[in-house]
Amino acid sequence: MDDLDSMEMRNYICEYSIGNGVKIVKSTILNVEILPDQLGNKKIILDILAEDSKGNLYNIEMQRAPTIADYYRWEYYGARNLSSRLKKGGKYINLKPVYQIIFMRGYAYGNHNLINRYIMRNDNGQQEHENPLMHRIYVSLPAIDHIVAEKGKNNLNEFEKIIYLFEHNEPCDTIEPGKMVNVIMSRYKRMKQNKSIWTMAEKLEEAQMIEESLIEISRKEGLEEGIEKGIERGIEQGIEQGKKERTEEFIKQQISLKYHTDASAWLSSLSSDQLEQAPALILTCDTFESLQQQINQIQS
Structure with missing residues (x-):
């Protein structure tokens, strides 16, 4: 799963989830699993590391319905990823931001949004400073069903089609599934044969x-x-x-x-x-x- 189409798919998912116009220049798969959703029906689970042109790191993973322990684990991993970026003798001012993008088969705490992006803020909603180092983004797969009910399958954008595929393990029945969905499905068939x-x-x-x-x-x-x-x-x-x-x-x-x-x-x-x-x-x-x-x- 390391050809150009696969890398383009990973980069697209990362860029859309972040939502700040950043351009991802490379990505690699840290871990690939196929996990059960229902008996006899396997789910693709990806753990991906990406990097942008400024050297910022992005980690993407998939998770079943989260527990409070998972939220603690994500905070811990985020802090550890950030600390690992500081080389011995390095200066704090040179630290690069780290981004965690978590796709979950459940909802982030307190809402049913498709995407929730978090950084440190005060009680008035003001972020801690202009260049925060820790970013955590949750993508809630079940939210796609609310989006489909609201706008219809035929009106989904490319990212929403991918989320539909991840949630239901099959592409939505639109006329054109989209390039990224086709890439994922072709890789899924290859993995199935392994x-x-x-x-x-x-x-x-x-x-x-x-x-x-x-x-x-x-x-x-x-x-x-x-x-x-x-x-x-x-x-x-x-x-x-x-x-x-x-x-x-x-x-x-x-x-x-x-x-x-x-x-x-x-x-x-x-x-x-x-x-x-x-x-x-x-x-x-x-x-x-x-x-x-x-x-x-x-x-x-």
Whole structure:
């Protein structure tokens, strides 16, 4: 999924979500998953890193219906992404803004807007200063049904058609689905033919079904919240391990393509935090040795 059409699609999604006219110059996929929506019906989940002409970073991810823990996690990741931008001995004035774009199968807190863009503001709605460093954007997929009811499927713009596809796992029945929707559908068909990816999707589906079943049983039997959380965490750890293995494989491919090096042994020694930051550093490090130095400076 790294041809020119795919990159154009990723850049378009990023530019529209931000809504400030910024031009994205490059983007890469950090992680690709196909997750279950209903039994036998898999959803495409993308985790994307993009960069604009000024060096600002944009992270795009997809999430199921958010919990309060997810909001905490996004704030934490945003702060961590920002702190990782300050090199040793660097000056705060040289920090570049970071943007998080979260597509969710639910609504942002307090409203049903398609897009919500957040920065730090005071009680009067004034932003903290003219060049805020942390930006968080939520795109609520279910909002597309309200838009369709209001304006009709035939009047959706390109971005709204993409959101319809993400929400319903099929394009809306308009005369012209649009170039970006066609690109996504063609890549989806290619991924569907990849047996290893589809097998992983089935494993994740099974894990999620077990998780939901155990939580429901614990509620019915009146078990304490601590036990419920323990069950949830056990399932999460299993899913996280699977995601770590897929991340390692993806980064291994990226390193092989750019540096012509087999990094299998080195990658297996890295922590999850180090692996999460590796794709961004691959974009900026010219040599494999430089990449190793940058990664090794990250606390494992």
